[in-house]
Amino acid sequence: MKEYCGLFGISGHKTAANLVYLGLYALQHRGQESAGICATDGVKLRLQAGMGLVADVFDKERLLRLPGSRAIGHNRYSTTGGSHRVNMQPLLVDIKGRLLSLAHNGNLVNARELRQQLKAKGAIFSSTNDSEVILHLMARSRRGGLEEQLQEALKRVKGAYSLLLMDGDKMIAVRDPYGFRPLCYGRLGRAHVFASESCAFDLIGARYVRELERGEMLVVNGGRLRSRRMPVPRRGASCIFEFIYFSRPDSFVFGHDVHDVRQRLGCELFREHPVDADLVMPVPDSSNVAAIGYAEQAKLPFKLGLIRSHYIGRTFIEPDQSIRDFGTRIKYNPVKGLVKGKRLVVVDDSIVRGTTTRKLVAMLRQAGAKQVHVRITAPVITHSCFYGIDTPTRKELIGSSYSVARICKHLGADSLGYLSISGLRRAAEDTGLDFCTACFDGKYPVGKGE
Numbered sequence: 426m427k428e429y430c431g432l433f434g435i436s437g438h439k440t441a442a443n444l445v446y447l448g449l450y451a452l453q454h455r456g457q458e459s460a461g462i463c464a465t466d467g468v469k470l471r472l473q474a475g476m477g478l479v480a481d482v483f484d485k486e487r488l489l490r491l492p493g494s495r496a497i498g499h500n501r502y503s504t505t506g507g508s509h510r511v512n513m514q515p516l517l518v519d520i521k522g523r524l525l526s527l528a529h530n531g532n533l534v535n536a537r538e539l540r541q542q543l544k545a546k547g548a549i550f551s552s553t554n555d556s557e558v559i560l561h562l563m564a565r566s567r568r569g570g571l572e573e574q575l576q577e578a579l580k581r582v583k584g585a586y587s588l589l590l591m592d593g594d595k596m597i598a599v600r601d602p603y604g605f606r607p608l609c610y611g612r613l614g615r616a617h618v619f620a621s622e623s624c625a626f627d628l629i630g631a632r633y634v635r636e637l638e639r640g641e642m643l644v645v646n647g648g649r650l651r652s653r654r655m656p657v658p659r660r661g662a663s664c665i666f667e668f669i670y671f672s673r674p675d676s677f678v679f680g681h682d683v684h685d686v687r688q689r690l691g692c693e694l695f696r697e698h699p700v701d702a703d704l705v706m707p708v709p710d711s712s713n714v715a716a717i718g719y720a721e722q723a724k725l726p727f728k729l730g731l732i733r734s735h736y737i738g739r740t741f742i743e744p745d746q747s748i749r750d751f752g753t754r755i756k757y758n759p760v761k762g763l764v765k766g767k768r769l770v771v772v773d774d775s776i777v778r779g780t781t782t783r784k785l786v787a788m789l790r791q792a793g794a795k796q797v798h799v800r801i802t803a804p805v806i807t808h809s810c811f812y813g814i815d816t817p818t819r820k821e822l823i824g825s826s827y828s829v830a831r832i833c834k835h836l837g838a839d840s841l842g843y844l845s846i847s848g849l850r851r852a853a854e855d856t857g858l859d860f861c862t863a864c865f866d867g868k869y870p871v872g873k874g875e
């Protein structure tokens with residue numbers, strides 16, 4: 426499961442592009458395939474983008490080519506539209522003589538249908554990503570102002586979108602009416618700041634103010650902030666996976682502390698699936714906090730029995746069969762002295778295909794573990810996501826075809842326990858949010874698209 430994108434924007438700061446660079450750096454976990462920044466001095470809009478990590482794409486010289494006090498940036502991970510240069514964001518277009526830049530986190534479920542309609546009317550697309558549809562719809566609007574054009578375009582799109590938009594005068598931040606993806610607002614002195622997660626504010630010393638409401642549009646113009654609203658459905662559909670896995674535990678998303686919710690997931694998991702064991706260990710790093718919750722509730726020691734290497738890029742040497750499970754081994758290694766002869770509870774955030782978990786269980790047994798009990802802080806994933814998360818097809822999801830007992834056998838674990846959907850809701854109850862849980866129950870709030 427991979428997140429699609431991270432957004433960061435700032436308006437009213439003399440080193441806007443540099444701060445966006447840092448913001449994107451803090452949001453690198455939300456997308457690693459491409460990074461881009463568009464900045465404006467109020468006259469021109471200039472874009473710099475490239476394939477790869479933020480630190481690889483940008484250097485001092487490239488940032489110097491982005492003068493101005495307003496900038497938006499984007500980290501991308503993609504499968505929709507493919508990983509190509511044409512799909513890098515922010516997008517920069519000329520609509521009736523006005524330059525406009527857009528960065529999008531999410532996925533539109535009716536993009537293909539709209540694209541076909543627009544093409545039939547003569548529109549020419551320069552990328553294969555769904556975000557460009559919004560710009561084409563804006564270009565066809567007869568309304569005058571940027572906000573009005575955007576509102577008109579958004580009436581026609583369905584799905585998940587958190588957006589940052591900018592022209593020579595304004596910056597606009599929007600969350601879709603269901604509120605699938607997060608987007609928060611903060612201040613840095615007199616500057617207005619937006620980010621997918623609040624950890625990006627911390628890095629630049631900005632103050633977190635609040636999450637945008639679902640269906641809210643915040644407009645910054647001449648240093649002033651205005652809020653506009655779109656009609657919203659009765660129930661929201663915030664992506665519960667932001668708390669389970671995607672967001673950093675030091676972030677606020679959807680207005681709530683990720684660390685708190687994640688730790689409660691671990692507590693609920695123990696209540697539902699206790700086990701007699703010697704120690705609790707996470708599959709690092711995304712499960713660390715939930716494993717602490719499980720261990721505290723179980724009154725068992727929490728240990729780092731698996732170490733994750735943080736320094737792997739793309740390995741260009743792929744060994745032949747002589748090193749088994751090279752891909753998993755290069756990332757994780759067991760601490761033999763800790764796991765040898767022990768009954769382990771291994772906490773992970775999800776099982777998608779089951780391949781990695783199976784390899785980890787085998788690795789721990791090889792290191793001398795007496796028992797391996799796998800505990801998952803999410804329910805069984807049975808359906809694909811159409812709202813901006815890269816999941817395999819239903820057929821490839823192990824949970825869509827096999828029972829928990831069969832999966833446990835396949836993993837080679839002594840026992841396997843998944844958190845139930847009600848356990849998940851209990852853990853996130855304090856947030857008061859309505860969640861999307863479609864990947865566990867197939868109830869898609871805005872359909873699946875074509």
Ligand code: SF4
Pocket residue numbers: 605663664665666667809810811812813814861862863864865
């Ligand atoms: S289907 Fe799953 S991953 Fe996708 S938005 Fe809903 S909860 Fe999140």
